[in-house]
Amino acid sequence: MSASKEIELGQEFKPKFDDNGLITAIAQDAQTSEILMVAYMNDEALAKTIELGRAVFYSRSRQKLWAKGEESGHVQTVHDILTDCDQDCLILKVSVDSGQCHVGYQSCFYRKLQSDSENQLEFVAEPVYDPNKAYGK
Amino acid sequence: MSASKEIELGQEFKPKFDDNGLITAIAQDAQTSEILMVAYMNDEALAKTIELGRAVFYSRSRQKLWAKGEESGHVQTVHDILTDCDQDCLILKVSVDSGQCHVGYQSCFYRKLQSDSENQLEFVAEPVYDPNKAYGK
Numbered sequence A, B: 001m002s003a004s005k006e007i008e009l010g011q012e013f014k015p016k017f018d019d020n021g022l023i024t025a026i027a028q029d030a031q032t033s034e035i036l037m038v039a040y041m042n043d044e045a046l047a048k049t050i051e052l053g054r055a056v057f058y059s060r061s062r063q064k065l066w067a068k069g070e071e072s073g074h075v076q077t078v079h080d081i082l083t084d085c086d087q088d089c090l091i092l093k094v095s096v097d098s099g100q101c102h103v104g105y106q107s108c109f110y111r112k113l114q115s116d117s118e119n120q121l122e123f124v125a126e127p128v129y130d131p132n133k134a135y136g137k
Helices: A003-009 A043-052 B003-009 B043-052
Strands: A023-029 A035-041 A056-059 A064-067 A076-083 A089-096 A111-113 A121-123 B023-029 B035-041 B056-059 B064-067 B076-083 B089-096 B111-113 B121-123
Touching: A023 B035, A035 A043, A035 A056, A035 A089, A035 B023, A043 A056, A043 A064, A043 A076, B035 B043, B035 B056, B035 B089, B043 B056, B043 B064, B043 B076
Parallel strands: A023 A089, B023 B089
Antiparallel strands: A023 A035, A056 A064, A076 A089, A076 B111, A111 A121, A111 B076, B023 B035, B056 B064, B076 B089, B111 B121
16 A cells, blocks of 8 residues: 555554644534534644543644643543544544633634625624633633 | 734634635535535635635645536535634535545545554544546546
């Protein structure tokens, strides 16, 4: 099997980190299949996630590991980790409590592009918690 | 409202492309909520997607626009485009025929990490078409 076929069809997990050492990770609700957020992992964050069974990401802005929920309490319990054909992206199947997005919504994807518009969004969700309380601001 | 609050809470669609001019786009089945694939868009691909109502990505390997299905026939009809809090990621809610992944599966995410393993994958799906026929190889 060629190297690329091995990546696509093999059973060895060989996550492909990008030039910055990161891989995209999508947190998806294991029960509802709602996509909650998209973040990034370096190899250490991925190893920690596997070890702990809870999502640990790498914060690009803060340039350090970020255990999801360390400040807000909204941890993500990881049930499964899926990878795609070329192994450069991950899905975390997670269970969560309410309020995963720091803005106050269950999912970070709380807006959609309006029909027949190129630049106007509409809200498709309601806030589920008060981020000012959760983050103590 | 501050600039970052405007991005998070405003109704103006201001997709944030990265240093390479790309934004991550997740194609999610509008009916089943299964995540089908993850790809990238430049501003032209996004504009084309909005214009046509069909997914058009930017291929990083081929460095050109890639109308999903142009070769395989597996087009993605786009019903909604969602963006996340900081507008650096998109979800395309799509409807599709069978077989979205070039390897032959409905979703690119056809393998998961085995329980209690750090490096062994197991298959969680069956192929739904023969890619050798679809791509004429």
